Amino acid sequence: MRTQVAIIGAGPAGTLLSLLLRQQGIESVVLERQTKEYVLSRIRAGVLEWTSVEIMRAAGLSERLDVEGHRHESIKISWRAEELLSIDFERLAGKPMMAYGQTKIQEDLYAAADAHGQDIIFGASDVEIHDPNSDAPWVSFTANGEPVRLDCDFVAGCDGAHGVSRGSIPDSIKREYERSYPFGWLGILSETPPLPHLLYANHERGFALCSERNPMLSRYYVQCPLDDRVEDWSDDRFWSELLARVPKSEADNIVTGPSIEKSIAPLRSYVCEPMQYGRMFLAGDAAHIVPPTGAKGLNLSISDVHYLATAMAAHYSGDPGQLASYSETALRRVWGSVRFSWWMTVLLHRFPDQSPFEQRANEEDLHYLSRSEAAQTSVAEQYVGLDL
Numbered sequence: 001m002r003t004q005v006a007i008i009g010a011g012p013a014g015t016l017l018s019l020l021l022r023q024q025g026i027e028s029v030v031l032e033r034q035t036k037e038y039v040l041s042r043i044r045a046g047v048l049e050w051t052s053v054e055i056m057r058a059a060g061l062s063e064r065l066d067v068e069g070h071r072h073e074s075i076k077i078s079w080r081a082e083e084l085l086s087i088d089f090e091r092l093a094g095k096p097m098m099a100y101g102q103t104k105i106q107e108d109l110y111a112a113a114d115a116h117g118q119d120i121i122f123g124a125s126d127v128e129i130h131d132p133n134s135d136a137p138w139v140s141f142t143a144n145g146e147p148v149r150l151d152c153d154f155v156a157g158c159d160g161a162h163g164v165s166r167g168s169i170p171d172s173i174k175r176e177y178e179r180s181y182p183f184g185w186l187g188i189l190s191e192t193p194p195l196p197h198l199l200y201a202n203h204e205r206g207f208a209l210c211s212e213r214n215p216m217l218s219r220y221y222v223q224c225p226l227d228d229r230v231e232d233w234s235d236d237r238f239w240s241e242l243l244a245r246v247p248k249s250e251a252d253n254i255v256t257g258p259s260i261e262k263s264i265a266p267l268r269s270y271v272c273e274p275m276q277y278g279r280m281f282l283a284g285d286a287a288h289i290v291p292p293t294g295a296k297g298l299n300l301s302i303s304d305v306h307y308l309a310t311a312m313a314a315h316y317s318g319d320p321g322q323l324a325s326y327s328e329t330a331l332r333r334v335w336g337s338v339r340f341s342w343w344m345t346v347l348l349h350r351f352p353d354q355s356p357f358e359q360r361a362n363e364e365d366l367h368y369l370s371r372s373e374a375a376q377t378s379v380a381e382q383y384v385g386l387d388l
């Protein structure tokens with residue numbers, strides 16, 4: 001087989017990249033290890049930056065998002081279950097956020113790929129990248145039990161945190177930056193109406209977050225020890241823990257109900273530099289991971305592939321410069337989001353070894369945030385996402 005761009009991974013990054021390239025008249029083949037049903041069943045992110053909404057709109061992928069997405073104009077942050085501050089994005093940063101689940105985005109991307117006849121090979125195993133640093137890279141894989149060779153001009157590694165693409169950058173070139181956090185998030189989905197705003201809580205029992213997927217689907221999280229198991233958490237235990245961590249005025253408005261999904265996710269910050277090696281380019285979780293506190297993971301995947309598709313289009317039009325500097329361009333935005341997500345995580349969680357001094361310093365940060373419009377503006381513009 002031959003194509004212009006071999007894309008590894010059909011998550012949001014890989015599928016969106018194939019559609020953006022198609023818009024520019026560039027052919028691609030997408031190789032996905034899992035089945036389509038498996039990818040669609042993964043419950044993950046749910047909050048889009050406005051820049052992501054605009055990228056989806058420009059790509060003609062926003063028909064359902066514009067109808068079913070729910071604008072969020074503010075977040076609230078509480079501490080000690082009594083103090084409460086509100087940050088108004090629309091007023092301070094001139095943009096809202098959009099609540100729209102990753103599963104719906106993935107469904108929309110697959111529907112568009114089907115409509116355009118985009119080649120996505122599901123169940124592709126043993127994917128390997130060959131000669132990424134040559135003028136003729138190629139990818140080998142197994143499909144339906146048969147070995148296949150895919151020749152291409154470029155390889156896009158969109159295969160997430162556990163993919164193979166990052167491994168094709170030699171250790172002598174690769175720099176990795178990492179921070180693991182000593183706790184996890186226990187998350188549930190429940191078919192109950194959410195609060196009208198996102199609510200983040202810093203509490204002595206641990207962090208909590210009230211979020212949403214749509215007007216009848218709520219997403220709630222509580223910080224938990226990393227070695228907790230989902231079976232340890234009955235719905236009753238979850239709800240009583242959540243309600244204890246938020247102010248009474250908010251708890252009174254939370255509608256509880258049976259969970260329809262429950263999982264525990266570890267939290268990690270990670271960046272791989274550079275995001276390119278020869279003719280292989282990384283995008284999304286393949287290159288970086290952020291803790292979900294700042295709602296940035298999915299948004300970074302979208303901005304990476306926007307930069308990559310634009311640079312590839314410039315290359316095929318005779319301007320190779322943007323592709324040569326793709327890593328540098330993408331990493332500037334990546335580090336902004338990595339820093340913000342780390343800052344939000346440190347500010348709002350209780351670390352097992354946290355000293356009373358560090359906790360008081362965090363509370364003072366929150367007091368300052370509640371008093372200073374300048375500080376709120378800084379958070380608002382980072383939360384809604386800086387311009388591309």
Ligand SMILES: Cc1cc2nc3c(=O)[nH]c(=O)nc-3n(C[C@H](O)[C@H](O)[C@H](O)COP(=O)(O)OP(=O)(O)OC[C@H]3O[C@@H](n4cnc5c(N)ncnc54)[C@H](O)[C@@H]3O)c2cc1C
Nearest residue numbers: 009011012013033044045159160163284285295296297298
């Ligand atoms: C449990 C969980 C909760 C999250 N919650 C949030 C949140 O609340 N907010 C937020 O902003 N972000 C969240 N994220 C992060 C967000 O979901 C990711 O940033 C986003 O999915 C990244 O998209 P991606 O396409 O880069 O990677 P992925 O979605 O991981 O897609 C990569 C794809 O590559 C495929 N693949 C992997 N290896 C191979 C291979 N060898 N060959 C072929 N295919 C391969 C995988 O099967 C997968 O389909 C969460 C992530 C997880 C895991």
